[in-house]
Amino acid sequence: xxxxxxxxxxxxxxxxxxxxxxxxxxxxxxxxxxxxxxxxxxxxxxxxxxxxxxxxxxxxxxxxxxxxxxxxxxxxxxxxxxxxxxxxxxxxxxxxxxxxxxxxxxxxxxxxxxxxxxxxxxxxxxxxxxxxxxxxxxxxxxxxxxxxxxxxxxxxxxxxxxxxxxxxxxxxxxxxxxxxxxxxxxxxxxxxxxxxxxxxxxxxxxxxxxxxxxxxxxxxxxxxxxxxxxxxxxxxxxxxxxxxxxxxxxxxxxxxxxxxxxxxxxxxxxxxxxxxxxxxxxxxxxxxxxxxxxxxxxxxxxxxxxxxxxxxxxxxxxxxxxxxxxxxxxxxxxxxxxxxxxxxxxxxxxxxxxxxxxxxxxxxxxxxxxxxxxxxxxxxxxxxxxxxxxxxxxxxxxxxxxxxxxxxxxxxxxxxxxxxxxxxxx
Amino acid sequence: xxxxxxxxxxxxxxxxxxxxxxxxxxxxxxxxxxxxxxxxxxxxxxxxxxxxxxxxxxxxxxxxxxxxxxxxxxxxxxxxxxxxxxxxxxxxxxxxxxxxxxxxxxxxxxxxxxxxxxxxxxxxxxxxxxxxxxxxxxxxxxxxxxxxxxxxxxxxxxxxxxxxxxxxxxxxxxxxxxxxxxxxxxxxxxxxxxxxxxxxxxxxxxxxxxxxxxxxxxxxxxxxxxxxxxxxxxxxxxxxxxxxxxxxxxxxxxxxxxxxxxxxxxxxxxxxxxxxxxxxxxxxxxxxxxxxxxxxxxxxxxxxxxxxxxxxxxxxxxxxxxxxxxxxxxxxxxxxxxxxxxxxxxxxxxxxxxxxxxxxxxxxxxxxxxxxxxxxxxxxxxxxxxxxxxxxxxxxxxxxxxxxxxxxxxxxxxxxxxxxxxxxxxxxx
Numbered sequence: 001x002x003x004x005x006x007x008x009x010x011x012x013x014x015x016x017x018x019x020x021x022x023x024x025x026x027x028x029x030x031x032x033x034x035x036x037x038x039x040x041x042x043x044x045x046x047x048x049x050x051x052x053x054x055x056x057x058x059x060x061x062x063x064x065x066x067x068x069x070x071x072x073x074x075x076x077x078x079x080x081x082x083x084x085x086x087x088x089x090x091x092x093x094x095x096x097x098x099x100x101x102x103x104x105x106x107x108x109x110x111x112x113x114x115x116x117x118x119x120x121x122x123x124x125x126x127x128x129x130x131x132x133x134x135x136x137x138x139x140x141x142x143x144x145x146x147x148x149x150x151x152x153x154x155x156x157x158x159x160x161x162x163x164x165x166x167x168x169x170x171x172x173x174x175x176x177x178x179x180x181x182x183x184x185x186x187x188x189x190x191x192x193x194x195x196x197x198x199x200x201x202x203x204x205x206x207x208x209x210x211x212x213x214x215x216x217x218x219x220x221x222x223x224x225x226x227x228x229x230x231x232x233x234x235x236x237x238x239x240x241x242x243x244x245x246x247x248x249x250x251x252x253x254x255x256x257x258x259x260x261x262x263x264x265x266x267x268x269x270x271x272x273x274x275x276x277x278x279x280x281x282x283x284x285x286x287x288x289x290x291x292x293x294x295x296x297x298x299x300x301x302x303x304x305x306x307x308x309x310x311x312x313x314x315x316x317x318x319x320x321x322x323x324x325x326x327x328x329x330x331x332x333x334x335x336x337x338x339x340x341x342x343x344x345x346x347x348x349x350x351x352x353x354x355x356x357x358x359x360x361x362x363x364x365x366x367x368x369x370x371x372x373x374x375x376x377x378x379x380x381x382x383x384x385x386x387x388x389x390x391x392x393x394x395x396x397x398x399x400x401x402x403x404x405x406x407x408x409x410x411x412x413x414x415x416x417x418x419x420x421x422x423x424x425x426x
Numbered sequence: 427x428x429x430x431x432x433x434x435x436x437x438x439x440x441x442x443x444x445x446x447x448x449x450x451x452x453x454x455x456x457x458x459x460x461x462x463x464x465x466x467x468x469x470x471x472x473x474x475x476x477x478x479x480x481x482x483x484x485x486x487x488x489x490x491x492x493x494x495x496x497x498x499x500x501x502x503x504x505x506x507x508x509x510x511x512x513x514x515x516x517x518x519x520x521x522x523x524x525x526x527x528x529x530x531x532x533x534x535x536x537x538x539x540x541x542x543x544x545x546x547x548x549x550x551x552x553x554x555x556x557x558x559x560x561x562x563x564x565x566x567x568x569x570x571x572x573x574x575x576x577x578x579x580x581x582x583x584x585x586x587x588x589x590x591x592x593x594x595x596x597x598x599x600x601x602x603x604x605x606x607x608x609x610x611x612x613x614x615x616x617x618x619x620x621x622x623x624x625x626x627x628x629x630x631x632x633x634x635x636x637x638x639x640x641x642x643x644x645x646x647x648x649x650x651x652x653x654x655x656x657x658x659x660x661x662x663x664x665x666x667x668x669x670x671x672x673x674x675x676x677x678x679x680x681x682x683x684x685x686x687x688x689x690x691x692x693x694x695x696x697x698x699x700x701x702x703x704x705x706x707x708x709x710x711x712x713x714x715x716x717x718x719x720x721x722x723x724x725x726x727x728x729x730x731x732x733x734x735x736x737x738x739x740x741x742x743x744x745x746x747x748x749x750x751x752x753x754x755x756x757x758x759x760x761x762x763x764x765x766x767x768x769x770x771x772x773x774x775x776x777x778x779x780x781x782x783x784x785x786x787x788x789x790x791x792x793x794x795x796x797x798x799x800x801x802x803x804x805x806x807x808x809x810x811x812x813x814x815x816x817x818x819x820x821x822x823x824x825x826x827x828x829x830x831x832x833x834x835x836x837x838x839x840x841x842x843x844x845x846x847x848x849x850x851x852x853x854x855x
């Protein structure tokens with residue numbers, strides 16, 4: 001069920017008795033701007049810490065515990081040309097609790113808490129509390145730096161920087177940039193906050209045993225005004241470069257991380273989108289895939305080898321963990337797999353299995369309240385409503401020729417290797 | 427034959443039985459769910475590296491990492507890989523090895539019967555040869571090296587290694603590149619024949635299913651196979667470290683941006699048998715919530731002093747033959763992190779008495795966590811600890827938690843803390 005609450009503010013309700021919790025998601029969607037990414041990431045962190053009514057982390061944490069351990073969080077997401085600040089809250093449905101005697105049901109109490117967080121933050125002198133602000137800025141700084149300790153993450157981030165040189169919105173991580181962060185003041189972030197409340201598209205969604213009246217009533221007093229949403233495309237389009245960008249760095253790693261990025265200009269609303277999804281699943285997106293089978297299992301060259309497809313940025317990426325001296329062999333095997341698919345050499349059996357696995361994943365997602373909620377953002381951004389039956393029909397219809405046609409549009413654009421100093425065979 | 431236990435308020439029912447070959451089967455149907463999750467577990471893990479092989483009389487010490495190696499190799503058959511069989515139906519399959527268990531699992535939204543048969547057949551039909559065993563050494567070698575690059579993994583297992591310096595827990599579950607090199611096909615058969623007998627295994631199925639029909643499929647599959655008679659298993663207990671053997675502090679260096687500290691706390695007390703063990707486990711976990719979670723004064727004080735941050739976490743776990751807690755996080759003040767947290771633990775009796783008013787709060791939070799886990803088929807299945815807590819399910823755990831009193835918490839906390847020994851494991855940049 002889909003409701004327009006105000007101009008630019010929507011509510012989606014997924015009523016079901018399948019779960020013992022009620023899930024809430026609130027997305028604030030803005031155009032992706034390099035200058036704003038960092039401030040929005042910090043804003044999310046500050047809002048998550050406290051409110052006027054719950055002025056310390058302890059006070060907020062106690063309220064969440066009192067609500068039977070409501071899981072609450074604010075995260076930031078980059079999706080194509082959009083930046084999303086996402087609040088999530090999951091509450092126990094009290095019909096499953098012994099001795100529940102709070103005055104209000106937990107869903108209504110959770111919505112009231114989200115209202116506090118969003119509209120009554122801790123602003124002691126009309127601005128964010130200096131201590132909270134400084135501390136959360138420092139926390140975000142260390143969080144960004146610590147991410148690099150995860151070498152798979154680091155290799156992927158360096159690859160993105162290489163791929164999108166000169167395109168800062170795409171090169172930057174969703175958490176932003178440490179240099180920008182250092183210069184941000186509480187006043188800057190307050191401006192970002194007001195901008196978010198006034199101008200972002202707002203998509204609220206609820207999943208659980210809740211009816212329409214309850215859901216609408218629970219957000220009736222949220223002070224959100226009408227807003228004009230410029231419905232710009234969520235897709236990031238970029239032009240192919242003549243040369244592959246190669247990069248590598250030495251780091252004390254035992255296992256080298258070799259990542260590759262490709263241009264695949266097929267977006268979420270393209271006729272070939274489903275074929276691209278199937279292509280990725282067959283190429284490296286599932287454990288049945290060509291990369292997993294040929295790089296890991298047959299050649300014993302890697303512990304992991306997989307691919308990912310982003311239909312909002314038109315990119316395909318490959319991640320592997322290898323011995324540095326095998327880099328050239330691994331790149332050759334990956335290229336062979338791609339060429340094979342481009343030439344239509346894809347076993348019918350594998351195609352059928354990959355399709356079965358995609359259907360399985362799609363149905364399994366229906367069993368997760370979180371995935372039911374997060375899946376809605378795609379629909380919000382693309383305006384593509386696709387009932388399961390239609391989706392399945394499209395999936396069934398994909399042929400080897402469709403997959404080959406997609407594969408032919410895949411062009412290598414960047415390679416990056418993070419290795420332990422053993423110079424690759426190059 | 428099929429026993430049935432209902433949990434009215436939760437609207438859940440658990441069906442269980444033990445087959446004539448000894449395999450324990452437990453099923454939880456979930457109305458409205460599309461997925462079915464099945465997990466088959468043997469009571470055998472990385473800890474069990476010395477035992478009397480079935481049919482023999484003398485004990486044998488096997489190379490470290492053999493349980494994990496066996497897990498990898500069980501998928502591979504003479505002319506196919508079991509993994510691919512699941513793939514035909516779009517099911518996703520996986521397996522993992524812990525200190526005391528090895529599990530094989532799949533999730534599917536269709537063809538439950540076929541997938542169950544694949545699971546039972548591949549787990550119950552080993553095929554190991556010198557050639558296939560040798561090929562696997564490269565893949566597992568890569569896996570071991572991957573964890574060498576993971577500071578989080580190094581911190582956790584570094585801590586455990588210092589809590590259990592004489593027990594097999596101090597060695598990586600996957601073994602070492604040298605130890606796995608010694609593994610032979612005969613070793614794998616010896617371990618397999620000893621621990622993969624149905625009487626040492628259980629099968630949990632949760633989600634979209636009909637219990638009677640599902641049991642009929644399983645029974646037919648098992649009745650068509652021949653198993654050795656059930657014999658008891660003789661595990662040779664490893665050397666046991668004494669409290670004095672535990673090194674209080676260890677520091678090592680790795681490339682990372684911020685120091686990581688992991689404080690391990692090993693219990694030398696006896697965990698009560700059966701369901702009482704689960705009560706003990708739930709109570710000690712709540713004790714850690716009272717002392718360290720973000721609703722308490724300690725957390726805020728240390729957070730505001732930048733001793734801990736959002737990376738801080740803790741947990742308590744009970745396994746067969748080992749129970750321990752960890753308190754871990756990234757910090758720019760590793761010495762304060764260790765001294766402050768250790769001081770709180772030393773002062774626990776007074777701290778707990780002062781935190782009595784928070785007991786209902788942390789209990790509510792823990793209840794919410796369990797109810798949330800009941801939303802997922804994996805959450806229900808993975809919470810089952812088999813023989814460890816006398817077959818208790820997540821629903822039993824919820825009931826235990828709801829009934830737990832503050833006095834019970836204090837009793838368990840005292841038992842654990844009075845006979846515990848700590849190690850502080852620090853990784854510096």
